[in-house]
Amino acid sequence: MQTPKEIGAIQFGLMDPETYRDMSATKVITADTYDDDGYPIDMGLMDPRLGVIDPGLQCRTCGSHSGSCNGHFGHIELAAPVIHVGFTKLIRRLLRSTCRECGRLSLTDEESEEFRDGLTRTEELGEDWTDVLKSAVRQARKANNCPHCGAPQHDIKHEKPTTYYEVQDVLAGDYSERIASAMQPDEDDEDDAGMAPSTLADQTGIELQRVNQILSGEFRPVGDDRKKLEKALDVDLTEEDMNKLMPSDIRDWFEDIPNEDIVTLGIDPNRARPEWMILTVLPVPPVTARPSITLDNGQRSEDDLTHKLVDIIRINQRFMENREAGAPQLIIEDLWELLQYHVTTFIDNEISGTPPARHRSGRPLKTLSQRLKGKEGRFRGSLSGKRVNFSARTVISPDPTLSLNEVGVPERVAREMTQTMNVTERNLERAQQYVRNGPEGHPGANYVKRPDGRRLKVTEKNCEELADKVEPAWEVNRHLIDGDIVIFNRQPSLHRMSIMAHEVVVMPYKTFRLNTVVCPPYNADFDGDEMNMHALQTEEARAEARVLMRVQEQILSPRFGQNIIGAIQDHISGTYLLTNGNPHFSETQALDLLRATSIDTLPEPAGEEEDGRPYWTGRQLFSELLPDDLNLEFSSSTGDDVVIRDGQLVEGTIDEDAVGAFGGEVVDTLAKVYSKTRSRVFINEVASLAMRAIMHFGFSIGIDDESIPEEANEQVDEAIQSAYDRVQELIEIYEAGELESLPGRTVDETLEMKIMQQLGKARDSAGEIADDHFTDENPAVVMARSGARGSMLNLTQMAGCVGQQAVRGERINRGYEGRTLSHYQREDLSAEAHGFVENSYRGGLTPREFFFHAMGGREGLVDTAVRTSKSGYLQRRLINALSELEAQYDGTVRDTSGTIVQFEFGEDGTSPVKVSSNEKDGIDVENIADRVMDAEFTSDEEKERFLGRREPPTNLSEYAGPGLDKAQSTEVESDD
């Protein structure tokens, strides 16, 4: 394998046509590719000197075979120069800012100097210098005469894409008429008596005879004469004349521009000359860059680039033939333009104003630019993003028996994805066993590599034999086995927790299995989601992944500095049932609850039942999972105060605020105060305990859980009816013209607001009524209270009243003229005509309500769709803007050029995941320092000595502390 060379720098510039010719393997003159026997034609587009694509053939330039020969450029000598489309703007800029006669920049030396200084300054400041360039061009364009040779300058008109005109003011064809009419007396102005030819002659100083000749059209007054006449008669005698600049003219022009002058225009004369922007020779890409494919029927199909090159060569030849035959200028110009078109589309086939070159089928050709541009282009598609080996993708499904650090990998995947094993004396037997198991058995091996570098495939047939040959220094590509570390990912990868490292557990069946507590960081569910897995291939990668990327290391999210992994959904319902009201459990029950955890002995029972049997409480069992020295106090989302003293839950309900993902207090504290491993153990065990608990109590929900008694229904109806009445009142006040408008609102808006308010209240009171009739054991209530899933609002809508439907934050106002549906009168302002749904989901919606509900629902769907695409693009731009910023060892944040962005990371130099999320107890630095000192030193003496000593600065990076030069003077060795 070829090792990639290190790239020190990349420079962009233009290439000298001579260089093209020098590096060219051959000149290409024939448009044909292959002869009748299928052999490439010499000096054709498939010339064997341009590289080989057919296996077995030898490259005529370098002698190597296909695969090892990268191909070689050829060239086409263009019959006439053509403009390179990529540089049209720069060409225009140069034409406008340089003299048409002497080629010098139309700026005085002082001005030039100034702009050059401006360029260096902006570059030093690390800013964009296009503004300076633009103002230089603007300044140069202003000059009417060249400040160096004095030649008059003309305006340049650019007709996209590749035509340039010089706009000249020339004497109009009807100059005599214009002069004559100006000499006539003005009919509306009595003072104007006109002008006799003799007066004109006197005023302009032109002889009378000449004036008469001018008037009769025999003499053309040009130059000074014209100006004098214009001045005397106050008339414009010119018209614009467009003089087309041929590419050859432009090339000649550019050749005259001196090197010193182009520096001011931001061009480095060592790397580029303006005339090189006009092509005289066209490089022909090697055949390896445009391989032809042989179809099933034996026919060859050429690459788009080859097709385009064929066109160019054909026109080029026709051009030459015509010119030699002395064809009229018109035909030559047409052919020139055609050549320009083909070269233009060869470079870029998506130029506006030019019809794209098409394939016979009508498909636009994919030429050079199109290969690079866009999402599927070379940069974004092939260089920034690639398809990789050692990866797998399949559907995910849940497995609560796995640890959150693990991932269940199907055996089929494990057999395909391998890890390289360096055979040593110590693992020899295992390695041999893997090989002996073959590629089909698991855990087996797929390949072995001998010390001489030869790779052998392990097959069912040779595995036994091969296993005996394996010895130290061999490499064995063995299957994935339990405990291997792999990277697991779900798209869209929006934050760093979207890619985490898991330990493999090989399992039957075909899906990836993961513990449900890792759903929040991946934002995964099991409705058909698929995820990707990558097997790591080097020891460094595996070590790094294990230390930095393992799920347990990602429990705390840098997004909000609290845990993102924790109990979800049923886990929370489970701990709620276990701890709310502190239920009693018999010994068997208690043991059953704890059986999936590592707790194998029960604590002292909390007390005895009346019949004398000991019992344990739910809080007691939960406390078994806590570390013995944990002390915490906080209020739960259920509404009570949770007190944990010395690792015992004394009081309170464990719900979302205690153990949930997204900032559960207990998990957060464990991760920050104890260790990542301790919190991983805790999360795993809470999940197991909670599942046992929810199964112990039984948890289900059905339609009857949302029904309320008849009298409650009547109360709801009553509440809604009274809201209707109040709305009616409001409407009556409004129609009487007595409604007072709120500040900053019209009367109409005020009415709408007040109606919305009333109806909102109606729904709330319906909810309250429904709420009163639900017991605390109601599963929907349990879920809403504990924060497991759903809210009281959802419950209200199911049992009480769905409420007002809104589109764009207003009542529904669209549909027909003056009304929402044809079922209502026009200008009906009532609640029901504008999308108030008085029924509950359980009771069922009327058809009209259903329609309004669908309108509101559609808006929600559209919103989410629009939001995701918008935020996706926003994130892409943000990432591109911030991608090269880096926190340095000295605490500053700098970009790649060393420009400081922040003097201290985030103003405080702290990582959000290392900061206490409790506002009350900030970081007690003194205390921590004392603790560290106590642990480190036994005697006060040692402590003193340590505190008194000054460590010499270590030079971790060039940004940390003094620079290298200074560091050496203080005799500190840099460690790089």
Add this chain to the structure above:
Amino acid sequence: MVDVSQHTLVPEHTLLEEEEVEEMLDEYDVKRTNLPKIKRTDPAAPDGVETGDVVKIVRDSRTTDTAVTYRLVIE
């Protein structure tokens, strides 16, 4: 004209003496041109600053009470 420097939301901008500038550049091992920039015409820039000067800005910070930054004055 409103004097923005008196506004509560505008942090304190002070012109650094050349000596202090050198000290700061030394501390961060940074070239003058690699500092963040501020326009000479910026309403918050202190009176009498010239291109090439360095301005010290002391901001209130939620996490560290005050945060210090330096900016190079440009045209």
